[in-house]
Amino acid sequence: MKLIQSLQEIHPPRPTAVALGFFDGVHLGHRAVVGAAAAYAKGADGLLPVAFSFSTARHAPQKKAGGRIYPDEQRALLLGEAGARLVVLPPFEAIASMEPREFAGLLCGRLQAKVVCCGADYRFAKGGAAGVRELEELCGEYGAHLEIVKPVTLGGERVSTTLIRQALAAGEVEKAARLLGGCYFIDTVVRTGRQIGRTLGFPTINQPFFYNAALPRFGVYAAFAVVDGKRLPAVANIGVKPTVGEHFAPGAETYILDFNRDLYGQRVRVELCAFLRPEERYDSLEELKGQIARDCEQARLHCIG
Numbered sequence: 001m002k003l004i005q006s007l008q009e010i011h012p013p014r015p016t017a018v019a020l021g022f023f024d025g026v027h028l029g030h031r032a033v034v035g036a037a038a039a040y041a042k043g044a045d046g047l048l049p050v051a052f053s054f055s056t057a058r059h060a061p062q063k064k065a066g067g068r069i070y071p072d073e074q075r076a077l078l079l080g081e082a083g084a085r086l087v088v089l090p091p092f093e094a095i096a097s098m099e100p101r102e103f104a105g106l107l108c109g110r111l112q113a114k115v116v117c118c119g120a121d122y123r124f125a126k127g128g129a130a131g132v133r134e135l136e137e138l139c140g141e142y143g144a145h146l147e148i149v150k151p152v153t154l155g156g157e158r159v160s161t162t163l164i165r166q167a168l169a170a171g172e173v174e175k176a177a178r179l180l181g182g183c184y185f186i187d188t189v190v191r192t193g194r195q196i197g198r199t200l201g202f203p204t205i206n207q208p209f210f211y212n213a214a215l216p217r218f219g220v221y222a223a224f225a226v227v228d229g230k231r232l233p234a235v236a237n238i239g240v241k242p243t244v245g246e247h248f249a250p251g252a253e254t255y256i257l258d259f260n261r262d263l264y265g266q267r268v269r270v271e272l273c274a275f276l277r278p279e280e281r282y283d284s285l286e287e288l289k290g291q292i293a294r295d296c297e298q299a300r301l302h303c304i305g
């Protein structure tokens with residue numbers, strides 16, 4: 001997967017099949033849209049499957065209600081896993097004020113789209129003024145085909161980012177995983193903390209949440225930590241550690257079971273598998289230590305059986 005983050009960099013080596021959407025979470029519905037573009041690309045000789053979205057990370061730091069499931073970097077990686085060979089994430093400002101015709105020209109001209117795939121509720125151009133009817137007409141003028149992909153439902157519910165945010169906020173990570181088509185995870189480089197963990201006998205990798213993240217319910221989760229490609233059983237606390245201080249930003253603290261290695265500076269993916277208990281404020285570190293030992297046993301049962 002190749003990621004490009006400006007419109008100027010768009011020079012596809014050949015005509016394309018383009019999936020359109022914001023794709024936060026890259027859930028089952030999003031995968032269906034990207035999968036449709038990938039299927040066209042496979043069928044029609046030589047088309048390059050592309051996911052075209054935009055970034056709100058560098059500019060417009062407005063908080064989106066409810067927050068985002070994944071930052072741009074992960075969104076791009078997951079779009080690649082869903083079948084896109086090229087992911088285009090220009091800053092929102094670069095496309096925000098375009099007229100419908102200009103946007104269609106960008107897709108079918110510069111990006112050489114022969115096929116465009118999107119959901120029925122896709123909006124584009126200045127103020128989201130245009131929808132799939134306008135897009136179909138404009139694509140038609142360029143001889144490109146618009147494929148409207150049906151929404152994916154699961155257990156009678158339409159898969160959506162809102163549903164996933166709600167599941168995460170309720171600690172229902174199993175439901176979030178079903179909607180996402182894979183475990184919800186936190187994936188960052190490991191930072192130094194206050195080094196209290198090791199004095200408790202439970203060193204924890206510290207991972208802050210990105211700006212405007214949709215936070216999972218604060219509490220302790222059975223988890224897996226992916227270190228150097230290996231999936232290791234672990235237990236994670238999501239929250240603000242009220243026992244050890246007042247002003248911590250929300251983050252993930254993960255103790256990897258049966259493991260003892262320095263991970264500072266290394267990228268680790270922590271997948272949350274099951275909610276075990278809410279985060280609590282304990283009267284002493286001794287009490288917290290005893291509880292963490294019990295959490296580890298519960299996580300062990302969950303992860304290993």
Ligand SMILES: Cc1cc2nc3c(=O)[nH]c(=O)nc-3n(C[C@H](O)[C@H](O)[C@H](O)COP(=O)(O)O)c2cc1C
Nearest residue numbers: 193194195196197237241242243253255279280295
């Ligand atoms: C399994 C587990 C459960 C935890 N539960 C809580 C908790 O309920 N309340 C709390 O204040 N901190 C909790 N923590 C966070 C610890 O306070 C934190 O890991 C410890 O202070 C070490 O911090 P450090 O990595 O900055 O040294 C938990 C940590 C783990 C690994």
Ligand SMILES: Nc1ncnc2c1ncn2[C@@H]1O[C@H](COP(=O)(O)OP(=O)(O)O)[C@@H](O)[C@H]1O
Nearest residue numbers: 192193194195197198203204256260261262263
């Ligand atoms: N089993 C383990 N689980 C998590 N981290 C571990 C483990 N064993 C060693 N480490 C290392 O210890 C560090 C955490 O120790 P800790 O005392 O909690 O310090 P900090 O406050 O900097 O996180 C991790 O970042 C990692 O490098």
